[in-house]
Amino acid sequence: MKIVGTPRRRVDGRAKVTGQTKFADDVVLPRMLHCKLLRASVPHARLVRIDASRATAHPGVHLVLTGNDFPIPYGILPVSQDEHALARDKVRFVGDPVAAVIARDEQTAFDALDLIDVEYEPLTTFADPEDSLANPTPRIHEYGDTGNVHKLVSLQFGDVEQALADADRVFEDIFFYQGNTHLPIEQHAAVAAKDPDGKLVLWSSTQTPHYVHRALAKTLEMPAAHIRVIATPNGGGFGGKSDPFNHEMVVAKAALLLDRPVKICLTREEVFYCHRGRHPVLMQFTTGMKKDGTIAGMHVKTLLDGGAYGSYGVASTFYTGALQTVTYHVPAYHFQGCRVFTNKPPCGPKRGHGTPQSRFGQEIQLDKIAEALTQDPAELRLRIVERPETLTANYLRVGTIGLSECIRRVTRAADWANTFRKLPHGRGVGLACSSYLSGAGLAIYWNDMPHSGVQLKLDRSGGVTAFCGATEIGQGSDDVLVACVAEVLGIDPLDIRPITGDTDLTPVDLGSYSSRVTLMMGNAAIQAAERARDLLADAVSRKLGVPRERLVFADRRVFDTEDPGKGVTFSDAVCLAEAAFGTIGTTGSYTPPKSAARFKGGGVGPSPTYSYSAAIVEVDVDPDSGWIHVPRVWIAHDIGRSINPVLVRGQVEGSVYMALGEALMEEQIFRRLPPRLSDALVHKFPSMLEYKSPTTLDMPEVFTELIENPDPRGPFGAKEVGQGPLLPVMPAIANAVYDAVGVRIDEVPITPEKILKALDAKAAGKAPRYGPSHFPDIPWPEPVRVAPPWEGGDGKAQDVGRQKEEGRSTAAKAVIRS
Amino acid sequence: MVQITLTVNGEPVDVAVAPYKTLLEVLREDLNLCGTKHGCELGECGACAVLLDGQPVLSCLVLGVDCGGRAVTTVEGLASDGRLHPLQETFADLGAAQCGYCTPGFLVTAKALLDEHPRPTRDHIRDALSGNLCRCTGYQQIYEAVEAAIAKGSR
Amino acid sequence: MMRLPNFRFVAPTSVHQAAELLAASSGDTMLVAGGTDLLPNMKRRQQAPGTLVGVRHIAELRAISSGDGVTIGAGLTLTDVIRLRQGFGGQAREAYGALWQAAAQVATPQLRNMGTLGGNLCLDTRCNYYDQNYEWRKAIDFCMKKDGETCWVAPSSPKCVAVSSTDTAPALLALGASVTLVSANGTRQIALSDMYRNDGIHYLTRQRSEILTSVHVPRLDGWRSVYWKLRRRGAFDFPVLSVAAAAKIAKDGTVEAARIVLGAVASRPVEAPAEAIAALVGRPLTDDLISEVAERAAQPSRPLDNTDFTLVWRKRMTKFFVSYALKELRGDDMRARRLKVSRQELL
Numbered sequence A: 001m002k003i004v005g006t007p008r009r010r011v012d013g014r015a016k017v018t019g020q021t022k023f024a025d026d027v028v029l030p031r032m033l034h035c036k037l038l039r040a041s042v043p044h045a046r047l048v049r050i051d052a053s054r055a056t057a058h059p060g061v062h063l064v065l066t067g068n069d070f071p072i073p074y075g076i077l078p079v080s081q082d083e084h085a086l087a088r089d090k091v092r093f094v095g096d097p098v099a100a101v102i103a104r105d106e107q108t109a110f111d112a113l114d115l116i117d118v119e120y121e122p123l124t125t126f127a128d129p130e131d132s133l134a135n136p137t138p139r140i141h142e143y144g145d146t147g148n149v150h151k152l153v154s155l156q157f158g159d160v161e162q163a164l165a166d167a168d169r170v171f172e173d174i175f176f177y178q179g180n181t182h183l184p185i186e187q188h189a190a191v192a193a194k195d196p197d198g199k200l201v202l203w204s205s206t207q208t209p210h211y212v213h214r215a216l217a218k219t220l221e222m223p224a225a226h227i228r229v230i231a232t233p234n235g236g237g238f239g240g241k242s243d244p245f246n247h248e249m250v251v252a253k254a255a256l257l258l259d260r261p262v263k264i265c266l267t268r269e270e271v272f273y274c275h276r277g278r279h280p281v282l283m284q285f286t287t288g289m290k291k292d293g294t295i296a297g298m299h300v301k302t303l304l305d306g307g308a309y310g311s312y313g314v315a316s317t318f319y320t321g322a323l324q325t326v327t328y329h330v331p332a333y334h335f336q337g338c339r340v341f342t343n344k345p346p347c348g349p350k351r352g353h354g355t356p357q358s359r360f361g362q363e364i365q366l367d368k369i370a371e372a373l374t375q376d377p378a379e380l381r382l383r384i385v386e387r388p389e390t391l392t393a394n395y396l397r398v399g400t401i402g403l404s405e406c407i408r409r410v411t412r413a414a415d416w417a418n419t420f421r422k423l424p425h426g427r428g429v430g431l432a433c434s435s436y437l438s439g440a441g442l443a444i445y446w447n448d449m450p451h452s453g454v455q456l457k458l459d460r461s462g463g464v465t466a467f468c469g470a471t472e473i474g475q476g477s478d479d480v481l482v483a484c485v486a487e488v489l490g491i492d493p494l495d496i497r498p499i500t501g502d503t504d505l506t507p508v509d510l511g512s513y514s515s516r517v518t519l520m521m522g523n524a525a526i527q528a529a530e531r532a533r534d535l536l537a538d539a540v541s542r543k544l545g546v547p548r549e550r551l552v553f554a555d556r557r558v559f560d561t562e563d564p565g566k567g568v569t570f571s572d573a574v575c576l577a578e579a580a581f582g583t584i585g586t587t588g589s590y591t592p593p594k595s596a597a598r599f600k601g602g603g604v605g606p607s608p609t610y611s612y613s614a615a616i617v618e619v620d621v622d623p624d625s626g627w628i629h630v631p632r633v634w635i636a637h638d639i640g641r642s643i644n645p646v647l648v649r650g651q652v653e654g655s656v657y658m659a660l661g662e663a664l665m666e667e668q669i670f671r672r673l674p675p676r677l678s679d680a681l682v683h684k685f686p687s688m689l690e691y692k693s694p695t696t697l698d699m700p701e702v703f704t705e706l707i708e709n710p711d712p713r714g715p716f717g718a719k720e721v722g723q724g725p726l727l728p729v730m731p732a733i734a735n736a737v738y739d740a741v742g743v744r745i746d747e748v749p750i751t752p753e754k755i756l757k758a759l760d761a762k763a764a765g766k767a768p769r770y771g772p773s774h775f776p777d778i779p780w781p782e783p784v785r786v787a788p789p790w791e792g793g794d795g796k797a798q799d800v801g802r803q804k805e806e807g808r809s810t811a812a813k814a815v816i817r818s
Numbered sequence B: 001m002v003q004i005t006l007t008v009n010g011e012p013v014d015v016a017v018a019p020y021k022t023l024l025e026v027l028r029e030d031l032n033l034c035g036t037k038h039g040c041e042l043g044e045c046g047a048c049a050v051l052l053d054g055q056p057v058l059s060c061l062v063l064g065v066d067c068g069g070r071a072v073t074t075v076e077g078l079a080s081d082g083r084l085h086p087l088q089e090t091f092a093d094l095g096a097a098q099c100g101y102c103t104p105g106f107l108v109t110a111k112a113l114l115d116e117h118p119r120p121t122r123d124h125i126r127d128a129l130s131g132n133l134c135r136c137t138g139y140q141q142i143y144e145a146v147e148a149a150i151a152k153g154s155r
Numbered sequence C: 001m002m003r004l005p006n007f008r009f010v011a012p013t014s015v016h017q018a019a020e021l022l023a024a025s026s027g028d029t030m031l032v033a034g035g036t037d038l039l040p041n042m043k044r045r046q047q048a049p050g051t052l053v054g055v056r057h058i059a060e061l062r063a064i065s066s067g068d069g070v071t072i073g074a075g076l077t078l079t080d081v082i083r084l085r086q087g088f089g090g091q092a093r094e095a096y097g098a099l100w101q102a103a104a105q106v107a108t109p110q111l112r113n114m115g116t117l118g119g120n121l122c123l124d125t126r127c128n129y130y131d132q133n134y135e136w137r138k139a140i141d142f143c144m145k146k147d148g149e150t151c152w153v154a155p156s157s158p159k160c161v162a163v164s165s166t167d168t169a170p171a172l173l174a175l176g177a178s179v180t181l182v183s184a185n186g187t188r189q190i191a192l193s194d195m196y197r198n199d200g201i202h203y204l205t206r207q208r209s210e211i212l213t214s215v216h217v218p219r220l221d222g223w224r225s226v227y228w229k230l231r232r233r234g235a236f237d238f239p240v241l242s243v244a245a246a247a248k249i250a251k252d253g254t255v256e257a258a259r260i261v262l263g264a265v266a267s268r269p270v271e272a273p274a275e276a277i278a279a280l281v282g283r284p285l286t287d288d289l290i291s292e293v294a295e296r297a298a299q300p301s302r303p304l305d306n307t308d309f310t311l312v313w314r315k316r317m318t319k320f321f322v323s324y325a326l327k328e329l330r331g332d333d334m335r336a337r338r339l340k341v342s343r344q345e346l347l
């Protein structure tokens, strides 16, 4: 292979370094107006009255919109259509959009916001999940499983109780993962306009133009064919730009009403309110281990603080329980998840979507288990790595697994054998592993169509244009598209013009989320390119009298393998084909394989294949102050195959970066003022100064190892890399802190204060740990019971009522709590 | 409106600016130079960095009216004679620009560093770039690109 | 995009002109130097002057002179101040080390190219309830420092307890600096210490009509000084605790004179209690003495819950930071510690 696997300048590299990449806020149109949103200043209230007359009369104001203008709700998931572009009857968090002003400039719009009079009737505010569990009323939403519980899930694969009873040791631990946010440097922006035909065009910094397209059609009650959504390259997304957003609906509506372009660019504070970031999750892991160091069974409970809206939350809930089994072999598995609504900005998908939280718990617990069983944590993991090409207990079909190799490579690179438990007091190393999807197996909405489509246009100029709905968010999707096509057609990536993320011009791709683009778009691109290659080969074969099979496409030529001198240039080949077959255009598409899971809830977790990573982090902890410093990180990632190693390494290092932020300093937290005084519930610090994103000086050295073991399901064998490498870092840090100073921090962020508290506890003879110690009672539903494949299961739910009894050991087990 | 004359990317420019506009707004909105980005407008991210009389500053906190007579360099002015600046070449080649949104700020800041210290160490580079946040790269490929540009420049 | 409100801008070219402008103004006129403190505050509508008097064109404010110590123009940028280190010669490099270390740890390289020494000394006090956008502050009903009545940090407090967050002030206090203030009515020179008040709103004794023109640092033969700053990240972040320490140490290692100043633990920089200094003087800096003095010097540290990190932990950290500073003064190699705490060696 010429292109795949070779480090290369990305196709959009030049645009990015010359300042020519056009981000949404760089779109400037004649007669453009500017929009600002008025956001709720109270956390939970009924909207009694909005009077916009003063704002409307303000000089320079063209339009004021309110909830009355948006009767139809939307939401990313069909089951959670719970958002309105502007609040209609109530507001649900400080920052919830209430009205919009469209004015000649941003300043005027901002000034006019203060002229909108809103009367609120305050409602009880729910700040914590336990508040929401305890108080079913007033309901934040009129839908959801019960009261303020949005979603309750219980899935049981095999007889877990029995497995735990039969286990030699049972470990039970509770962990907490604080919420955090994506913080892309680009703030969300959108510009809407009527095109000359009177149709709507929306430019937006969105990761999911297709879903925005659908949401616009729904809320504006317009034919989708009259709406064009153009995803401008995102200045970072990380999951934060994957929902349809209020501001997109608002500018679209305003542009239609005013027949003038309307722009909005959110402030940083507003980006914190859009959020859709990491759910705060409280979790309990109960794991039974056998003497030989294998897992007997596992029971996981999670409680997610969802914030004020559904967003991807139902999926996030399932994700907190999905991938435990994909990493390690778990013969019997029970997962219970609960998501509640609170009066805070909505949580959703952030890099790793729902899985980093439980990965944190699982990997720390494994470290504790290894210690209790006096085993090396690396060896313990090597023993339990899930087997490749199998079905897990919860019916996820795993492909190739490079995890063992990842573990071996990082332990070697970090000299684990000579460092673990061997460094002086205050210094330590920790190991953790992870797995992640290479694309969600199911679309957000139910349908049988492909998840990604690619069209190629080849013409006599020799140029190739590749069209795909995929969205460039920095990860390099445009580059993957051209690389796949260039590899097949034997031309240079720069010979190909990618046209992406435009619902008018490009075939549907579901969007840049769930690490799906490389695998799905890549396969679609290869299919389209192979079809084009076949046409060209036919024409060239006729012309040269060389059998098709002997033709090679390389170096911008098509030639005979047996006589490389005999051939034509690529552009001549296109001309020959155009002459022979007419205008050349081909398509390719990709639909993931059907999932083996056929029970309700089985839709979250399946993926064509999974990536694996292992990380070792070194920490330096000052035993007096708890101050923590991370000098080095080693990480190995099972990429299948690197399409462009420069970009792959960038994704790994970027993931480590974001992981370190979450692990050590980033948190999306809130301040509740005493009800007696103001009852406010506000984001504690919606600013880039106080939301601590690591600087160059805070970033350790990262040593990356890529494990290349092509997976036949991926394009040229490639698997995902955008999210997986983030996952092992947080637990590895926690494990390293334990190695350094002998205390467990069962919660992120791992701050000096928490370390010092744990050290204090240790010194006082108490449990040497900082973290939660209680998991609330939750009214779990009857589990959906599915027999694992090795018990003859078929992926369907079993009849309830059957099972139980028989031979159950009732002997009480010593449960090890920490 | 205040009429000022300043030099932007080597060319004198006359522009009438509203007193409340920052240099960032003047560049992006009045001069149509959208290469300079913004992520906070409060001095907290570094995305808006430009060179003012050769020194990196945050354009979101510089008053436009106070720029009369001064020389501004933005990302649009890094290339010369139809050739990219070595930093632009190496940033593009080595993965230093992922989403590319922080890139203009990094590029001008790195240029100022190399103009002043042709051979900085890795620590020096890290320090000079500590006022620019990047959420994508983890910075390592950025350092490598700066180092590669040094090697290029000295050849 | 966060934008500035409307205001009038004037750019005098002499201190005299500027003083006249201030004298003639109604009170909603403010000086702006680098603008790195004032402009973000204006964008967040925390401060709303109707007129800004830019001082960038006043050459006098950038003058440097040395004689009996040094006099540094208030209009020099922090980058300029850092560069001065080369100019003072080896002796001053040691003596004024704290100023250099403080300036080098302010904000970020770009902000140091913009922010001035004068602006840094006059920096508005900071608080998590105050350094917020207008809309956010509205959601909490504002607070005493701006537009509201209650202090959310200390609801029963009669005064605002916002935090003095300047890095150079503690350093300059440790060096015994004084400042020159010029108004249309005349010039006065006061000890820098006398410019500060422990009140989050009225944190300066400087009159609105006065311009801080220069900072005078006395000659400090045989002294060394250091500055240690606590913050979450290696750049950007304001101090949430800082310790500036200066000492004159005899050849035999006994301390002849010393000053220790704590930053970011009150609405003004706080000098260590006299007994802490008394305990130092006349004795060599042994480990035992250092821990003893660190305890005592940390006494006045009373952080509140309005910055990053918990107040209890910040309070506990004070004595460690004092001891790092004293150890560095003693001549210990603190580079490894600096690298961990400050994420840079600061050589």
Ligand SMILES: Cc1cc2nc3c(=O)[nH]c(=O)nc-3n(C[C@H](O)[C@H](O)[C@H](O)COP(=O)(O)OP(=O)(O)OC[C@H]3O[C@@H](n4cnc5c(N)ncnc54)[C@H](O)[C@@H]3O)c2cc1C
Pocket (backbone or CB within 6 Å): A689, B042, B043, B044, C030, C031, C032, C033, C034, C035, C036, C037, C038, C039, C040, C055, C074, C075, C078, C105, C106, C107, C108, C111, C114, C115, C116, C117, C118, C119, C120, C121, C122, C123, C124, C165, C166, C167, C168, C210, C211, C212, C213, C236, C237, C238, C239
């Ligand atoms: C993201 C960020 C991080 C920061 N981090 C730090 C930090 O770590 N440590 C720190 O100390 N600071 C920090 N700062 C604040 C600021 O950058 C510095 O304090 C800087 O030195 C202020 O100087 P300036 O010239 O920009 O002040 P300006 O904003 O111009 O002025 C600040 C105040 O001083 C007054 N003033 C200015 N000059 C004079 C004068 N000559 N006479 C009388 N009054 C005057 C102004 O009226 C105003 O009230 C940070 C700022 C930002 C935006």
Ligand code: SF4
Pocket (backbone or CB within 6 Å): C126, C127, C128, C129, C130, C143, C144, C145, C146, C150, C151, C152, C153, C154, C159, C160, C161, C162, C200, C306
């Ligand atoms: S200390 Fe109190 S009054 Fe002062 S800014 Fe903070 S909340 Fe407001």
Ligand code: FES
Pocket (backbone or CB within 6 Å): B037, B038, B039, B040, B041, B042, B043, B044, B045, B046, B047, B048, B049, B058, B059, B060, B061
């Ligand atoms: S826009 Fe963030 S520092 Fe200027």
Ligand code: FES
Pocket (backbone or CB within 6 Å): A185, A235, A236, A474, B096, B097, B098, B099, B100, B101, B102, B103, B133, B134, B135, B136, B137
């Ligand atoms: S490349 Fe995306 S923020 Fe730096």
